[in-house]
Amino acid sequence: MLSIFDIFKTGIGPSSSHTVGPMWAGYRFVNELAEKGILSSITSIRVGLYGSLALTGVGHGTDKATLLGLAGYRPDTIEPDDADTIFATIKEKQSLDLAGHQTIEFDYDTQLIFHNGESLPEHPNGMRIFASDANGVVVYFKSYLSVGGGFIVSSDEFNKPEAANGSEPADAIPYPFRSAAELLDLCQQHQLTIAQLTIENEVARHDGNLELVNEKIDGIWEVMNSCIERGLKMEGFLPVSGLKRRSANMYKTLTSNPEAMLMDHFAIMDWVTLFAMAVNEENACGGRVVTAPTNGAAGVIPATLAYYTRFISRNNQQGIRDFIATAAAIGSLIKMNASISGAEAGCQAEVGSACCMAAAALAAVQGATMEQVENAAEIGMEHHLGMTCDPIAGLVQIPCIERNGMASIKAITAARLAMRGDGEHAVSLDSCIETMYRTGLDLQAKYRETSLGGLALYARAQPIKMVS
Known part of the structure; x- marks a missing residue:
């Protein structure tokens, strides 16, 4: 079952699946790093966008939304007028503030990749985020699927109907x-x-x-x-x-x-x-x-x-x-x-x-x-x-x-x-x-x-x- 407030969610434009969902994915990824106690060891983040998120991602603001999420911003609380400025600052300074915990180097052109022509097997709106330590070793990664309406699930959750629908018992x-x-x-x-x-x-x-x-x-x-x-x-x-x-x-x-x-x-x-x-x-x-x-x-x-x-x-x-x-x-x-x-x-x-x-x-x-x-x-x-x-x-x-x-x-x-x-x-x-x-x-x-x-x-x- 779904709540009224699952169907109707406050967010920013232009797309729930390409903007709202990816922002939640970035936000969730950093929280998962913190919950696992490895956030402080992270020195590099890499993002891959697949399927529709890659092909129409720039026009839908997927790149911007993902980085805003990693920086600790949520689609239901961020001031829309601030979003472009924050995104421009990340690209200009080539650095990313991970939800206020630490600042890492981030090169937009090489660390956020649009995999045009490739799709993840589970859903046409797919993305992968990788976190590496100072030795360049990937210590955590997660695949996320933006399944519409701002709903985000991991690839592990996708085959569980209650998770894929964002529903409850x-x-x-x-x-x-x-x-x-x-x-x-x-x-x-x-x-x-x-x-x-x-x-x-x-x-x-x-x-x-x-x-x-x-x-x-x-x-x-x-x-x-x-x-x-x-x-x-x-x-x-x-x-x-x-x-x-x-x-x-x-x-x-x-x-x-x-x-x-x-x-x-x-x-x-x-x-x-x-x-x-x-x-x-x-x-x-x-x-x-x-x-x-x-x-x-x-x-x-x-x-x-x-x-x-x-x-x-x-x-x-x-x-x-x-x-x-x-x-x-x-x-x-x-x-x-x-x-x-x-x-x-x-x-x-x-x-x-x-x-x-x-x-x-x-x-x-x-x-x-x-x-x-x-x-x-x-x-x-x-x-x-x-x-x-x-x-x-x-x-x-x-x-x-x-x-x-x-x-x-x-x-x-x-x-x-x-x-x-x-x-x-x-x-x-x-x-x-x-x-x-x-x-x-x-x-x-x-x-x-x-x-x-x-x-x-x-x-x-x-x-x-x-x-x-």
Whole structure:
């Protein structure tokens, strides 16, 4: 079983699997050295990046994130504005401060290697870290796998399902479930909504402290909403590509003509799209976001929730909590039974999962039955099946930013469509999740976050403007 706060984690952009996960890996590696009592003997660190972490690592900030982690910084607490400065200092001074314990020499060009064309056997997002003593002897090394959504496991842990999913023993909570069918049965048996059941499980994890659980859920929305607000105001250009940020100008256009809402019934769609793009522009710039369930898909759930808080008159604080709890329950089903990693299953596993989660949550807070909620989730996922992950130049910019806006509209449509029905439908959510995963495994590697196929080829034919 997974916690709400496993699915929704605060981190920095641009990628949960390529930035948040590797930062945790570096942080964890140094802690393991300390726990083994060998940290003081370490004089050299070497990092190898494999698979998607190598092929799109620079564009996703994997190199920066790994070194920040080794320096003792965590993705949930580091100030995003400080990250680039710290990284530049490490490269310039050719030294690395191991979590404040000691400083060692570190040459970025020779000690952090991108193994393009090579992958670790367990997962396409792989990395290895080696620690050597003064004699040049490797005294400790570990392989880590970034399995999506900021989850990190070692290669030893990977074949243990509970470790690979970041999950806990089922007997630790009152209402364990492994499938949507089990979840609905539990809700019916105990006369609970999906949100209520999820929160009950969370309260059990927090020693019965409902107030603390609510406070932490409120904190998730606070970070999401702050990300929207910042994204609406920030102007300038996206890093590396030099592409112009669009959200601030769109925001000015919409607010300068409010009467358009009265004349254009589809104007709300512009706002929802804007909310999602604002978040993902922030993510592309390395800002603070919430994995929802990943950074690449971080805009869908905040945008759909912003639609609920701004355009649904019967919204309230508990509705926000129920939205997040419902979305987390659906996200945990996807994480436990399939994947939320674009490198493993394509963008259907990221933006598709986010749309699935958002659709279910929006239906739930508008009074849908459990069957309608499950139907909304299935619709949201079904219409992303086969979606590739092919970022141009290895950056979480094209097609990712617009794609979040499109998925937000799909989520709203899915919720509305499900609520027009009675919950009966031909394909179950469980079957759709399994189909997504099998489809992802069938996708060629060039369509799974390697920037070797699809739209990514555009950059070779007509390079986008790149700046240093």
